[in-house]
Amino acid sequence: MSLRMSFAVTFFLLSFSLSSLAQEAHVGNLTGNVKRGKALYQRYCIFCHGTYGDGRGESAPYLDPKPRDFTKATFKCRSTPSGSLPLDSDLYDTISRGIHATGMPSWKPLTRQERVDLVAYIKSFSPRFQEEKPATPVVIPPEPTTSPESVKRGAELFQTMNCWLCHGKEGRGNGPSASSLTDSKGNPITPFDLSSGAHFKCGDTDQGLFRDLTTGIDGTPMPSFSDALKPDQIWDVVHYIHTLRASNKSKPGQTQAEPKAE
Amino acid sequence: MATRYILGVITAALVLSLAAYVPVGAAGSADAGAAGSLSGTAKIEGATLKPTRIDMSSDPNCSKAHSTPATTEEVVIGPNNGLANVIIYVADGLGDRTFEPPQQPAVIEQKGCQYKPHVVALQTNQKLNVVNSDDTTHNIHPMPNNNREWNKTQPHGMPVEESFAREEIAIPVKCNVHPWMRGYIAVFKHPYFVVTDKDGNFDLKDLPPGTYTIKAWQEKFGTLSQKVTVGTGESKTLEFVFKAGS
Numbered sequence: 001m002s003l004r005m006s007f008a009v010t011f012f013l014l015s016f017s018l019s020s021l022a023q024e025a026h027v028g029n030l031t032g033n034v035k036r037g038k039a040l041y042q043r044y045c046i047f048c049h050g051t052y053g054d055g056r057g058e059s060a061p062y063l064d065p066k067p068r069d070f071t072k073a074t075f076k077c078r079s080t081p082s083g084s085l086p087l088d089s090d091l092y093d094t095i096s097r098g099i100h101a102t103g104m105p106s107w108k109p110l111t112r113q114e115r116v117d118l119v120a121y122i123k124s125f126s127p128r129f130q131e132e133k134p135a136t137p138v139v140i141p142p143e144p145t146t147s148p149e150s151v152k153r154g155a156e157l158f159q160t161m162n163c164w165l166c167h168g169k170e171g172r173g174n175g176p177s178a179s180s181l182t183d184s185k186g187n188p189i190t191p192f193d194l195s196s197g198a199h200f201k202c203g204d205t206d207q208g209l210f211r212d213l214t215t216g217i218d219g220t221p222m223p224s225f226s227d228a229l230k231p232d233q234i235w236d237v238v239h240y241i242h243t244l245r246a247s248n249k250s251k252p253g254q255t256q257a258e259p260k261a262e
Numbered sequence: 263m264a265t266r267y268i269l270g271v272i273t274a275a276l277v278l279s280l281a282a283y284v285p286v287g288a289a290g291s292a293d294a295g296a297a298g299s300l301s302g303t304a305k306i307e308g309a310t311l312k313p314t315r316i317d318m319s320s321d322p323n324c325s326k327a328h329s330t331p332a333t334t335e336e337v338v339i340g341p342n343n344g345l346a347n348v349i350i351y352v353a354d355g356l357g358d359r360t361f362e363p364p365q366q367p368a369v370i371e372q373k374g375c376q377y378k379p380h381v382v383a384l385q386t387n388q389k390l391n392v393v394n395s396d397d398t399t400h401n402i403h404p405m406p407n408n409n410r411e412w413n414k415t416q417p418h419g420m421p422v423e424e425s426f427a428r429e430e431i432a433i434p435v436k437c438n439v440h441p442w443m444r445g446y447i448a449v450f451k452h453p454y455f456v457v458t459d460k461d462g463n464f465d466l467k468d469l470p471p472g473t474y475t476i477k478a479w480q481e482k483f484g485t486l487s488q489k490v491t492v493g494t495g496e497s498k499t500l501e502f503v504f505k506a507g508s
Contacts, residue, residue, distance in 0.1 A: 074411050083412030161415060162399045165320060165439040176320035180441030184405045216413050221438030223401035228415040
């Protein structure tokens with residue numbers, strides 16, 4: 001009896017600690033706490049993302065694109081392959097950076113600890129974070145210097161990979177399929193206007209652009225090119241996209257610093 | 263009092279944990295010798311729907327693959343009002359049986375910028391091979407509610423192999439660059455499902471004896487349901503009649 005009881009106690013404690021472990025978040029040397037994250041969420045995030053994390057907060061009807069539905073655990077900005085859960089650091093980066101041209105601001109005014117706490121709480125909305133592990137993040141090799149040849153190869157790939165069907169022949173977001181596009185919730189979504197020179201949604205570095213092309217932007221029509229193109233070819237496309245940008249503030253082939261929020 | 267409460271919680275946790283393991287131990291598969299079968303037809307009543315032409319002019323590689331204009335496959339009606347692309351499946355009655363996925367993969371082909379077959383059904387964790395036979399680049403993008411959502415660019419000839427971990431009937435599939443493309447992937451945790459052929463006929467084989475809820479799913483007309491008891495070695499006939507406009 002006492003043996004069975006001690007087994008039960010061990011099992012109970014073990015399963016309890018395992019489930020709470022899965023709800024934690026780790027970024028660098030910081031560990032996020034779900035309880036603290038919940039308090040922060042209810043103060044800062046609930047109006048858009050909603051009480052249940054389903055993206056149906058009070059302000060959601062007025063926003064386009066719609067706030068993320070955390071219960072699906074499908075995230076746009078990741079370092080992991082299409083279909084994979086994001087890393088904790090991916091969610092942390094999105095909270096820190098914000099998503100340009102959407103209602104999602106940068107939360108750098110919060111402390112790093114607070115942002116990691118939020119990551120822990122956001123993960124608690126989907127059971128997937130306890131059932132699955134994020135896949136291995138994509139490798140971003142060093143960027144080769146741009147050249148007219150690289151840009152030309154990129155232009156050809158932009159054509160053959162059918163990028164233009166959505167983004168348009170000149171990258172203006174006006175391709176023949178553009179008006180048909182919806183996100184995975186069925187809401188209309190427009191392809192990014194590559195000629196605008198606006199900040200890219202998941203970070204405005206060449207490495208960020210390489211990552212977006214490799215992982216795809218999950219929950220949107222933008223697919224992953226990880227199996228379709230070799231790394232050198234993806235760099236060619238990055239170099240070509242630079243030539244489409246009207247106010248080309250970043251020099252092609254060079255890494256641009258993350259815009260500072262402070 | 264507090265101690266008794268804690269003991270109660272611990273006991274409950276133990277019972278729950280044991281209960282969770284029981285179905286795994288009771289796993290089994292059908293006795294092939296005693297298996298029955300269900301065959302029949304899915305039909306549509308009152309439909310005047312005709313397939314409509316698809317404009318593929320935005321991508322000449324798609325339009326030139328068709329000698330006559332391609333048509334939609336949302337509703338495909340054969341002779342005697344037989345309805346194609348209907349999934350007939352066991353929705354209830356298999357109890358706690360669990361099933362291993364088959365070794366051979368299910369296949370979905372992109373041909374003439376359409377999905378062939380238009381509706382594909384497979385088991386959880388069974389491999390799905392996606393083939394691009396077209397001279398253009400597609401992106402294959404299933405949009406599940408209960409599975410991982412992924413979206414991959416696929417040039418001609420590139421292999422794509424994926425699988426789905428959870429049952430879901432059915433997952434819409436899109437190619438975002440070719441907006442007319444639409445198909446469905448249905449995922450079952452058992453092997454008792456079949457998709458009706460172009461005449462609306464189906465044959466559900468190797469069904470262990472039992473009482474089942476059999477459902478018929480069609481992308482536009484929804485789901486119909488029937489109860490049926492299959493005896494040892496028995497072959498029964500079923501008919502599902504969808505009503506257009508209902």
